[in-house]
Amino acid sequence: MRGSIVLLPVVGLFGASAAWAADVDLTELKASSPVPYYSAPSWSVVGSVAPTFTDNALFSRDNRKSDFYYEPDVSVRLDGNLTNDLSYRLYARAQYEAFAREKDGNAAVARVGARLTENWDGWRFSAIYENRYDFDGVYRDLAFTSHDVMGSVARDFRMNNVTLSPLLLVTYRFSDLAEARRWRFDALLGIEVKLDPKWSIVSTPLFEAFWFTDGLNRGRQDQIYSADLGVKYNFTSNVSLTTSVLYEARTSNVAVRRYRDLRIGPRLDFAF
């Protein structure tokens, strides 16, 4: 109750800024936390903290440098329903990467956004608007600001102890930096195989394609292929630790923008 009262001015502040970001939700309207449309909206704080080793801190094709980096990613969300099938989310999200040695790799982003999700026969169709501020360094220099407009389709398939969560996402980024304007397409498949109530094997194969439209990046086309394999341990239903190995490769029609990357590390996910 007291927390809700504290949150109200924060929500009001974000509302006044007319800038709301969107994150992608694979399991909106999960059975665990249904929000009846006639009830008050609910707020939550969710996030991840991940210390990770990478063998290519600067995404370089030729100048490969390994390093450790620390990446917190925290969101404050407000979820509610407009009808039985139509839900909304308002959120603010902060995320950064801080490298131990390769400081040129440091980056941060602050997002605010809004999302509408229509639940139709198990499929979730979302329209998302996100206003974001990208920084060089950990919130050091503002690099560019953007307005992302997104549409996504997602669903969960549960079979015995296996959950498959496919997601398709299309984004266009409007930005004050010409080089950042682009189309983006994502296709990913969340896979979870429960071994027992505490332990799971998880993986998220992912494909991304980027079509840059302006500035020095005009005509550039990137594709990212990524696969990981991890072991997840549930401390509680809302806190888990996943240790995984990830391989990622980017191809591009700009040869110098190609890279491959191997990452290993634990990630703590939490939802309060």
Next chain:
Amino acid sequence: MMKCAWVLMGVAVGLAAPSAAAADPRDSVDRSQRLDTDALRDDVGINRLQVPSHPLVIAPPQQPSPSAKAGKKKKSSASGTGTR
């Protein structure tokens, strides 16, 4: 003297080169790209959790029920007659 100037110029160019490289807007875009891809993976991890629900409690405006209103009226009129 001339040699010293060349050394200073070399140092200046050497210092400027890394910052010029870091200022390439395409590098900022690349870093942003990695943050976005990681955010997508974070979303997948978070969505495997059960998110607790904390309903916002917004106090509705106090509107007395009709029966309470009627009672109040009665009471006030009764007290009015009493004072008179």
